[in-house]
Amino acid sequence: IPHFSQNTILQKLRGTILTTIRRNQEALEVYDAILEREPDSLGVRWAKWSVLIRIGEGDLAITELRNIAKRSPHNPLVHLRLAQELRKLDHLEESLESYRQAVLLAPDITGWRLSLGRALFDILDYEGARKEVEGVLQNVPKGSPVEAAARNLLMVVYGATKERGRRFQPIFTPEGTGADLKQWALIRNKAWELFTAGRYEEAEPVFREVLILKPSDHRAAYELGQSLMELKRYQEAIDFLQKGIDQGVSNEVYLDSIFRIGQCLVELERWPEALLHFELLQELGSAPRVTSEESQESTDDAPIPAGVPVLDMQKVSQWLEKIRTHLPRTQQSTAVPSPVSPDSSIPDTPPVQTEEAPTRSLEGLEPVHSRASLMGRDADFSWFRFAIPAEMVMRDDLLMGSHEFIPIDPGDTFPVTQPEIYVVFGLVTPSYDEIPLTAKCFLEKSEISSNQVALVQDRVIMSMNDQSGYFRFQISPEGGWKPGLYRCGLFVGDEASAYNVADDVRFRIVPQIRQNP
Known part of the structure; x- marks a missing residue:
């Protein structure tokens, strides 16, 4: 050489x-x-x-x-x-x-x-x-x-959980100067008085000045959004009402902000978006009510705390029926059945506040499939440090009796004539016991259903202290590889389900053979 x-x-x-x-x-x-x-x-x-x-x-x-x-x-x-x-x-x-x-x-x-x-x-x-x-x-x-x-x-x-994004910093720092805060305190009451008196055109510039002096005044943003709704400036109203949502589910105007944004979208005849907002309200209405002590102890998704008012679910259902009359049948969601039969006439009145919301039926909802369970999750950190598709694999025996598997000719693109595809992986930490790992591959663009059969699959058992391994995917000679994108789910355990999926890896099959060495 x-x-x-x-x-x-x-x-x-x-x-x-x-x-x-x-x-x-x-x-x-x-x-x-x-x-x-x-x-x-x-x-x-x-x-x-x-x-x-x-x-x-x-x-x-x-x-x-x-x-x-x-x-x-x-x-x-x-x-x-x-x-x-x-x-x-x-x-x-x-x-x-x-x-x-x-x-x-x-x-x-x-x-x-x-x-x-x-x-x-x-x-x-x-x-x-x-x-x-x-x-x-x-x-x-x-x-x-x-x-x-x-x-x-x-x-x-939409802020219905405790997650706020990985860049969120829960640090409260003073905003504005002392003079700005003093001016804000002087005009905040004036804005409120104009708002409650129904003098929305006069209240609008005062609210805008309030938000310049103190941008975190979400209540002022919410009331400005209501004022703009009354002035029929619905898109501007949506922008300010959105600030009430960004404060999270514990905010007292959270649910009403979603409701009013839905109303604005109805006025703008943006029916699919309006449907999503009212369906979201229907889902939130079935959240369990917890005490503040329970909310502090829980690290899971944050339910609506007790004491925060919720919307009248009957009113929400009426709006849903109104919106569905403007949508084709294919766009009418059936995942969340309406709990009541609303009247045909729906007055455009402010939402009625009640103490409790009825639960909704979950019948008919398909559980999250293993192929969809990682979608949208913060799943960057898992059992696997890497997973590399390759044409071949070689085992290197280490001095202490363990093995390291090395990918040969790695890549993400293989020809239809490729007899076998290997996925060589490394674990973040060595295996503490004999642990089975399972991999199942599907065409990425294929429809996801509960009774779908994987095109190829493999299962390995990691011995104690093993930190490297591989899956071997061999397609049947009769069918062969079909051109397209493939997604392989990696699971911890013998069964492949949404509860034990740990990572995924992708490769593609192309008709022509690669020419580059």
């Missing part, structure tokens, strides 16, 4: 051999030498990335992924993987562009849009996150597992 220093195939083989005997730095030097001559060699770049990710060089691995994405701009999986790796290193803002590019290249894969929505939520772009989730809900089949995952994320982005 040293006599053929310009031969890419032989030099890449040399790098692979060095990798298998754990001389990783020398392997990286070989790959770099090849890339100086042939910077567009994707096979070499994937091999270099594989070494970097396995030895824990996350930043350098991301740099190599960027180079791969630059040379393979139409491969959505590269952009998706780049976004996921950026999130693992807490580069949340940088991951957005990669998520957007992946969604642009594969617009019909709704789960990726939920991941984009979660990424926006984590950098506190609540409005952008809501738009992404609502867009998914308007396009997925009613009652599907993807809809259930989207509704779960919708509850999160």
